[in-house]
Amino acid sequence: MPAKLSVNLNAIAMLRNRRDLPWPSVAGLGRIALSSGASGLTVHPRPDQRHIRFSDLPVIRALIDDEFPQAEFNIEGYPTDEFFDLCAAAEPEQVTLVPDDPAQATSDHGWDFRRHGDLLGEVIAKYKKIGCRVSLFADGDGDVEAVAIAKATGADRIELYTGPYGGFYDQPERAAPILEALGKTADAALAAGLAINAGHDLTVANLPPLMKRIPKLAEVSIGHGLTADALEYGMAETVRRFRRACGQTV
Template sequence: MPAKLSVNLNAIAMLRNRRDLPWPSVTGLGEIALAAGASGLTVHPRPDQRHIRFSDLAPIRALIDDLYPQAEFNMEGYPNSEFLDLVDQHQPDQVTLVPDDPAQATSDHGWDFRKNHVLLGTVVGRLKTKGFRVSLFADGDPDGEALKIASETGADRIELYTGPYGGCYDDPERSIAILDDLGWTAELAAELGLGVNAGHDLTVANLPPLAARIPGLAEVSIGHGLTADALQYGMDETVRRFCRACGQTI
């Protein structure tokens, strides 16, 4: 089955936040994305609200519930008490835990599972008790021991950090090497019973090789590249292009 596409709305929110005005509309463009075939919407409500604002969460949840109940809401963030309270309040279908420092511009690495196994075990246990699907941000490094620790937390999935893969768009040889690492990591995760998502700097050009190397890829979460393309092609056509790049027939 082709990977599902979850549209990350953070870049749209960042553009809106440049002015004290309600456009571009985060929910409006989210609705266009879902109507065009996206399977879900992703947000990362950082503590400083420089992208998604906490006030965006209820309207996004309502959009999905009221108009696209088959779609999924994915909330990602560092598991501090504030983020976990937002999760409890807005009931996403999936919670993606990332090791971001509040000062980071964007997610740029996966969890150190050895160092954070107690924290993640506690948080994943809390989230699973409440019925959430949980995904853990992971580097594309085929480290079986680290992935075993990730699986022992009780998480359902990992999300492969594909930033290095997207970053070598002008270096085909390095791209192939990194893709192979991502593929081996996905295979190890599958052997441990973990589903595999992926996200960061994915494009229409680099998605098909990723999907071919990881045929069991469940979901991709894409924001920056998709939003950039939407400036050229429009949101609806861009979503269809990304869905086709995932292998979907649209």
């Protein structure tokens, strides 16, 4: 089964926020992505609203509900009370919990499940009560014991942090062992009953090897590389290119 593609809109929002103008349109480009076969839209509303604004959430929710009811809304964030309130109002199909400091430029590591397992268990129960599937950002370092703890929190999925893999885009010999560690983590998660998502610095070039090593990958969330390609190919064609890289028939 090919992986589903969720288009992360953060980079588009960051470009919009350079001016006090409504373009590029976050919802408009989300519409093009979904019309071109993307399975969902992802956002990460940070407390300083430096890219996705809180006011974007109801607009994206309405876009999906009114025009693409088969699509999913995935909201990423650190589980503060404010973030929970945003999710309760936006009713995303999936919440991806990340261990980010609010000042971080971008997500760059997974949860320390040994340290935060109890906290995550309490938090996840809250999100389950409002009907969200919960995914936990995880380091794909092959730590099988950590995966077991992640499962014990009540999470439905883990999202493999693929930044180190994507960082060696021009050094395949260095990317290979990282890919194998991601695969080992995925194997353990699948054996434990967790579904697998992946995200960060994924591209048309490095997705097929990832899919080959993790053929049961459920979903990839892609923003930066996809947005960069969209500047060259347009959003519609870029989504089709990434869908093909995920193994989908387009």
